[in-house]
Amino acid sequence: MSKKIKLMQGNEACVEAALMAGMRFYAGYPITPSTELAELSALHLPYYGGKFIQMEDEIAGIAAAIGGSLAGLKSMTATSGPGFSLKQENIGYAAIAEIPLVIVNVQRGGPSTGLPTSPAQGDVMQAKWGTHGDHPVIALSPDSVTETFNLTIRAFNLAEKYRTPVILLTDEVVGHMREKIEIPAQEDIEIYDRVKPKENEEYVPFKTEEGEIVPRMANFGEGHRYHVTGLFHDESGFPSNSSENAEVMLDHLMNKIDNNLDDIIDYEEYMMDDAEFLIVSYGSTARTVRSAIKALRAEGIKAGMFRAITLWPSPEEKLAEISKKFDKILVAEMNLGQYVQEVQRIVKSNSEVYHIGRANGEVTTPSEIVNKVKEVL
Amino acid sequence: MSSNLINEYFRESKLPHIWCPGCSHGIVTRAIAKAIDELGLDKDKVTIVSGIGCSSRAPGYMDFNTLHTTHGRALAFATGVKLANPELDVIVITGDGDASAIGGNHLIHAARRNIDITTIVFNNNIYGMTGGQYSPTTPTGALGTTAPHGNIDKPFDIAQLAAAAGATYAARSTAYHTTQLIKYIKKGIQNKGFSLVEAASICPTYYGRKNKSGSPVKMMEHLKNNFVDVKIIDKLPEEKKAGKELMGEFKDITAPEYTAEYLKLIDRLKGAAK
Structure with a gap:
């Protein structure tokens, strides 16, 4: 496959990039101005052997995407303002349970139903503080169709590398405008896949190996029977009420981002x-x-x-x-x-x-x- | 085999469990392990998903792939797991509030899709974890900490709700009638589609004390005496039907299953232009 020149919307470029980044699972709920992301995922994913499902609501959309990721598929969900509000609790779940996931928010005017077809950048603080409690956040903001493509690839790579939800914070202008874009050849795109547990070694699901950034991630069904919870948990994955443990765990969640700012930050x-x-x-x-x-x-x-x-x-x-x-x-x-x-x-x-x-x-x-x-x- | 259930299917290091003395959740959890054992399922392929509440703590004790999610959302998470990897045997453990209040929308839509997930509802008619508030299955007139003057709501029949919404297998047993419960759970797991098995349960600590239901033994006796199989209810004289609740199988049909249909779609598009 060689590179190709296309005229594309930002939302189209996002799905194109997601597929090239390895997205094989999409769960979401229709909402303007992000609907193209759902429509194009529904159209293309089955050709790749991937799965699309339109869930019954926004909360179910992110919940199913987290489930898809745990079962081993790179997963994405997309939404806009009101839907982003509804997804907040499970964004926190993905953060504490360290589940790789890409959430696209094509921002529109708010608050509430607001201005559904008009642009806004009103969810910037919500992207950081929307879910309750302290937690790490990665949010990327593209200013063009080409950059939407590039940052979508990056969002998947960062999600896999840091085992964390990554928010692509685009907006109605970038999502809907059409620009010329050069889609690179698949082999020219750098792809990062989650690191799996070593074979023949006891798996401690939330223990970070020496010299590594995050715990290795086993997919459900591959022989490591482990527990995942939104409660504070220790390295074994099981709930712990201990404040000492909570501190260790929260330090890990924050440090995996804070200690790697050079790798993550872009301007x-x-x-x-x-x-x-x-x-x-x-x-x-x-x-x-x-x-x-x-x-x-x-x-x-x-x-x-x-x-x-x-x-x-x-x-x-x-x-x-x-x-x-x-x-x-x-x-x-x-x-x-x-x-x-x-x-x-x-x-x-x-x-x-x-x-x-x-x-x-x-x-x-x-x-x-x-x-x-x-x-x- | 049965005596080895604990060693084989439970994470012994995580026991004892958090449930109160007299709670029947242990009985229902054991019934699930027993059903899995009798079916000879591959432990590595079994995934148990739960929401939030007393019953939703059960998966933590069970030696499978276990996912303890957010309140009400177990079926939505489970739908993602099952669709992403249809080879997994996905079981959802949930309570009456988790399944039919905050998770009610996910329940009816999972049933409508007929996705191959077996849902076990531990129905103790109360929110236990938060201290005895009335739930969507608290009987009218019963007391709860948020129904101090008696509950004026009407309760859901969760098994019938699932059946009406499209579940292909729907049944109800009780924590007393474990033979039937294990049988229904087995049939639910074997059914290629959405199955719901409701386990009428007891909460002596909150429901029982608030409603002066008596000891846990007395509450178990109530399950024993009050539930009548749907197959024989019509044979009872009118005076014996009064106040009785139905158990048994409400639905057992075959219909296209969601993940199988999706795989057919992928097959159909194979070789077609992208």
Whole structure:
């Protein structure tokens, strides 16, 4: 198979990538603007010997996907705002039980049923804190069709490597717009598969081997009869009420991400070499920011953009370092102020942080960003 | 063989269990192990999935692939496991609240799909784990900690609900009638489709104390005396029918099974252009 050039929607590119990454199980529930993900998975998966099932509700969608992953298939579910809210409890389950899983959230206007066919970036904080309790999160935010493809592959690889749910936080703009995309040949795509237990050795299902990041994962039905629970458990997998054990386990969950930030974190610096003003953005809003930066530069204002591709964990170290060079930073996002709080936390007193964004279903225009920059300067 | 059930099918190091003295969940759990034993299932292929509640702690004691999930969602997780690997014998252990309140939607849809999962409902008519609140199977008039003035709700008949929703095998026995219970569980596992076996159970600690039902032995006697097989109920004189509850097999039919149909779909598309 060789590479091919196509015109595709973001949602189409996501399914194309998921299949190439090895997705063989999809369970979900229809919701705008993510429905193409379910429809295309239903269409294509049987040809690969994979399984698609439309469940009775959003909660069942993620629950079945977790079950599919435990039975050995790379699994995905997709949704949008209201469905993302409903899936939260089981996102926490996948986190504590260390089940690889990809959850796509094509963000739409909220709260509640909100603006079903309009874009938003209102689930940024929910992606981190939506499920109860402390837990690790990986959330990726693509700004184009090509990047949706690439980050979907990455989402599966990270899920398998770190045994954790990975959220692909796209939005209605990126999900539905069409762009040219070069689909690489299958052999040119790097695929990571979960590490299985060693043969002929006693399997301690939640024990991390020396030098490894996460416990090796046996698939149900392959001869290792073990227990999986959403309760705090010890290395054996069985529930434990001990606070000492809970601490050890939570440290493991957090550290597997925190100790590997270099491997996980991704960002883009756009026209930053000579930049005198910094705009921080992500996802589809970053596209507007690029246009704004070109317009600003035409007027002699040297603006640049730092684009977070990994929203969670946030690219904290890099942004903190960069912020030392800027007195003022503008955060552009499609909400009333979410990631701006993370930027403020990171840059501390290095820079004054401003915000531009709205949550009425309309994207911010380049000229609005240009005007905001001039106002702030 | 039966005397070895503990060694063969239970994780002895995880015992004793958390259930209260007099609770009948151990009896029902043993019936499941006995059914698996008599069918000679491959332990590596058996997967037991549960939700949250007293009964849902049973899989932790059982030496199979065991999955203790979130409240009400056992059947949704189990559907994923079974569809991803149809070679597994998937059994769901759930309680009356887990199966028919928070998990009611999953129950009727798993039944509708006729997916090959055997669901055992430990029905003790109460939320035990949280301390005796009324459940969807608490009888009208009974007391619970959230029905301090008597329950005004009407109870579900879970076995009949599953049968109506599309289960191809639906039966009810009790923690007293273990011979029938084991037989029904075996038939449920053997049925290629969705099976539900309800095990009427007792909760002396919460239901029993609140409703002054007497000792666990007395509550077991109630199961013995109050449940009548559906096959003979019509032969009883009217005065003996009053207040009786039905046990027995409510449905036992053959119908296309979901995962088998999906595999047929994959076969049908084989060789076709992508």
